[in-house]
Amino acid sequence: MKPKFGVVVFPGSNCDHDAYYALKKIIGAEVTFLWHKEKELQNSDVIILPGGFSYGDYLRSGAIARFSPIMNSVYEFAEKGGTVIGICNGFQILLEAGLLPGVMIRNKSLQFVCKDIYLKVENKETVFTRNIEPSKILKVPVAHGDGNYFADEETLNSLIRNNQIVFKYTSANGETEEEFNPNGSTMNIAGIINKNGNVLGMMPHPERACDPVLGKTDGKLVFDSLLNSFLN
């Protein structure tokens, strides 16, 4: 079965069209926009919470978006095992909504970071990563001010124990030193999944690394993995 993607549009989302474009034109999937005030997920099989600055990032990034009407449906969908990806601001929303553990704080440098970074796949057994070759280091851009992932020790231990850390920031050669971490996140964490493995949050933007015209296509591997998971 070919999955249908639903891209949620919050006031202030600005990567919604990037996600739509990558999925429709590059991946060749069926995609629809889902306005945040609606409740219907329109039979989507995968929900994308895109990047941006929902509600102007007021109070805390993602804090207000989680109360949008559509989020109740997304919450129910995720609890029933539905596939959800939160990218950048979408990741922050998933944390605020409690669908993923931990919080995001301001980048250690206090600077907004916008550049290509390298990612190592820590868990290759997820529906989001199973198409990625074992030794592959992904080159994907980040663009955020609050990407400094933080969680208490108990939460971190549980993430490690349950293999929930999916992506870590590394060098082009896969070294996970602090200097390759763009935001100061704990343990170089760039992306995590929930215990059930159906909800992924990641700060880097795979949708911005799909079209060859942009000079990098590693982000496509995430969507290809998903597509394959549904097809098999």
Add this chain to the structure above:
Amino acid sequence: MYKVKVLVKRRPSILDPQGKAVEKGAFHLGLTNIKDTRIGKYIEFMVDTGDKAAAEKEVNDYCYKLLANPIMEDYEFTLEPADSEGGN
């Protein structure tokens, strides 16, 4: 009617990069004794009810579910009858 003043503070165990950076400014000002700068939020609003217990419950919900993120922040608030201030 009650007037509410909320203070949201980052837990001591949570890093505060903003506080650290601001403190560097203090150092450049020559204020060498400034230590442990932590930046929080101050929020004020009114609660339109005469029932104090109901007002407190609503404020608590507001703080716990939205104004503060309990994973990284603590909050405290004061609640005062607004009409006692009187006049304009």
